[in-house]
Amino acid sequence: MEISARIFLAGAGPGSAGLLTVRLAWLLGRAGIVLHDSLIGPDVLALARPGAELVDVGKRCGGKAHPQAEICRLLVEAGQSGALVVRLKGGDPMIFGRAAEEMEALRAAGLAFEVVPGITAASAAAAALAVSLTKRDVSRAVHFLAAHGSEGGLPPHDWAALAAAGGTLAVYMGVRTLPVLAQKLVAAGMAPDMPAAAVENVSLPDQRIWRSSLAMLPAILARVEPAGPVLLLIGAALG
Ligand SMILES: C[S@@+](CC[C@H](N)C(=O)[O-])C[C@H]1O[C@@H](n2cnc3c(N)ncnc32)[C@H](O)[C@@H]1O
CATH class of the missing domain: 3.30.950.10 (Tetrapyrrole methylase, C-terminal domain)
Known part of the structure; x- marks a missing residue:
């Protein structure tokens, strides 16, 4: 499979690992860093390469979710590390997924990315x-x-x-x-x-x-x- 970037904003679909795209399953098997929302289930995360760094960016710390600006910062930092990065969101990233802010942060940092759609x-x-x-x-x-x-x-x-x-x-x-x-x-x-x-x-x-x-x-x-x-x-x- 061809890739044109090292950073992927990807939709994991509604929950069942059976509803992932083949492209996302392939990317998860290769990514070094996976930044994921809290609702992404264990069956989907199990597709990640053994040893990959899995970061729950939706995780509540002190009762508060990571603010979007912090998620953007972590995403840019991960992208700058040179690792293959998958930013995993529920459903489709372009439907109520805050993708616009994250794409803007990547563009501002001069980092190329690809969007992988998911089932909304x-x-x-x-x-x-x-x-x-x-x-x-x-x-x-x-x-x-x-x-x-x-x-x-x-x-x-x-x-x-x-x-x-x-x-x-x-x-x-x-x-x-x-x-x-x-x-x-x-x-x-x-x-x-x-x-x-x-x-x-x-x-x-x-x-x-x-x-x-x-x-x-x-x-x-x-x-x-x-x-x-x-x-x-x-x-x-x-x-
Ligand atoms: C922030 S939006 C994210 C939507 C997501 N990007 C999508 O394309 O499905 C979260 C809302 O999506 C819907 N949603 C997401 N996953 C769902 C699921 N497995 N079952 C039912 N509704 C779901 C619910 O309305 C939930 O409050």
Whole structure:
């Protein structure tokens, strides 16, 4: 396999090692340093070359996660060491993965890098539900939404435009803000009985799925209190 750089921003997919790209598995078998998020599971990390330095950059020290600036600094430092470096993120690095900051830091340091895509949680959740996100004549768009922004709460999306667009909404980081998100969508004209689903720990052995309606899903999640990451899907394609 050809490589054009020594630093790779790579997506590990939603969790199952079976959903990694062949390219990433190949790179993990050769990397000297792997900087990974905390949610990257042991099955994926087991693909790393024996003796590789594995650094959990999501690890909480003193109750706080590494700030993004510190992760960028560690990444640049690793890149400058000359080792083959894999920066491993969950899902796809370009979807809510803070890849922009890390690419900017590498560019500023004059370090070449390559991005290796991964399966994003929305694709894996669609597979788990056996639902086409773009069901013909039902949903002509997919919107990837963050339900938790840098300000700490639900970002100010254009709810009326989303409700009117008639596509499938794939909602990341949405468990805590789902009650408000559902209210906003209904107030903007979306039907309360719009089909909706939540998938926790998609692709992993402890995956759990809840299928309901936009109006009912918040109460279901409040009752089951999922502890793992959850991807929400909302739209007529789920019906
Ligand atoms: C910071 S975002 C990272 C998204 C990731 N880059 C991707 O492409 O899937 C974290 C959110 O992704 C979703 N997510 C990531 N992994 C998941 C999984 N295994 N099961 C369900 N949702 C997941 C959840 O909504 C979680 O709160």
